Amino acid sequence: MTIKAIIKSLAICAIAGGVALQSAQARDLRLAPGVPPVHPAHTPLYTEFVTALAEESDGRLGGQIMGTEIASLGNMRTAIRSGLVEAGLLLPAYFPADLPNFNLIGDMALLGTNSFAMNGAVTEYIATCEACQQEFSRLGMVYTSTHTTDVYHLLTNRPVTTVADLRGMRMRVGGPQYSRWLEAMGGTPASTPVGETFESLSQGVIDGSIASSADIISFRLEDAIDYLTYIGLGTFHSTTSHAVGQAVWNSLSAEDREAVARASTRASALATQRWAYEMPAEADQVARNSGIEILEADESLHEATRRFAEEDLIYAAEQAESRYGVSDAAAKLERFQELVEKWNGIVEEVGEDPEAIAEAINREVWDQVDFSSYGT
Structure with missing residues (x-):
């Protein structure tokens, strides 16, 4: 073996040893x-x-x-x-x-x-x-x-565009403010684990979910819902x-x-x-391909949501102090x-x-x- 080949071989061994040492x-x-x-x-x-x-x-x-x-x-x-x-x-x-x-x-x-x-x-x-x-x-x-997340929307098996449409609906919620919003709109919140959304919708335990439209992909909801209503309920x-x-x-x-x-x-x-x-x-395309109807919330529902948001700031602060001792x-x-x-x-x-x-x-x-x- 030539001197040049030996040097090259030693260099390769040194590099390999260094990589192995770093990995170790x-x-x-x-x-x-x-x-x-x-x-x-x-x-x-x-x-x-x-x-x-x-x-x-x-x-x-x-x-x-x-x-x-x-x-x-x-x-x-x-x-x-x-x-x-x-x-x-x-x-x-x-x-x-x-x-x-x-x-x-x-x-x-x-x-x-x-x-x-x-x-x-x-x-x-x-x-x-x-x-x-x-x-x-x-x-x-x-x-x-x-x-x-993306801003939240309504993923349901009944059409929703107005406050009246939400009355009596039982929906999965991902947090307390969504629970309070749904109750203010006349619906009933359900604390369903997100991984059980498909099963709960399929079995009729809930009528929908307040969530990112991305959940259609993440939890395969295209076969469990019929409507996607854009409303923009925050993140x-x-x-x-x-x-x-x-x-x-x-x-x-x-x-x-x-x-x-x-x-x-x-x-x-x-x-x-x-x-x-x-x-x-991507979820929009999946929804359209699956025959899910995409709706827009009307102005009355948007206005009711704005009023709720303003009033809820005060309520949330009071609840945090009285219930959980937040100063x-x-x-x-x-x-x-x-x-x-x-x-x-x-x-x-x-x-x-x-x-x-x-x-x-x-x-x-x-x-x-x-x-x-x-x-x-």
Whole structure:
């Protein structure tokens, strides 16, 4: 073998050894989205999170995605606290008594008119809300970012365009404000798990669901509903995209904690892009191909919704204080409204682009955080 060939061979071995060493040193976190792969909270929220973790940490961190048989949305709190899951999708609306301060602003669905803006507003609010941070600490978890759905509409097996059409209808709801809205319109809310929507509709247990039209794809509802009514009932933003277990967080360096937060923010922006912008267009086509009639809510229903939203701000603050002991709820809601306006402006400035939104959140939120103490 020539000297040149020997040098080349040694170089290849060195590179291979370096890659193997880096791979051996990489730490794969056990990740649980709690939803099936077709759902945007799995793909891209978790698939892209794995990629972003490696990039943001220079290969020190990675992830292994676990299925719903390991951890579902309903038992995610227990799965993370026990250490079975090291980072998972936590929906605060499932645990109102544990996260009342988060749910105070998560409950304000009707404030959401732009999904990307709600990513920024919620992330900034929770990251800088002392009471919210204390709630996560008591649960043994750390907050990293939020993703947001498309604005919600009505997916039903009866036509709905007016307030009168909603009277007597039993519908699945995804949060307290939707329950209050439906009751104000004369309907009855049902706390049906989202994964059981198809079965409940098919069996006539419920008459419809207040949800993103993307649910037609995510939960195969094209054979369970006959009507899709556009009304725009705000966004579902009561989400913690990747809630990290306290023990895991404590074991990470400040640099790697920041990498997790930035990776989470990137994945959340991509999930919002998928959920709020791409899937609704696909769902519309699926609906049309399946013979689902697409309707528009009339002005009377829009006006009734606007009146409800104004009055509900006061009611929500009172309920949060009296039922869950949230202090200064009205002032907290006012601050959140200000952040929503701020982020609506930022989105207008940078555009509805997931990379630009993630960069803005990193600049406005995570660049201001001391990761040597955040979450500890």
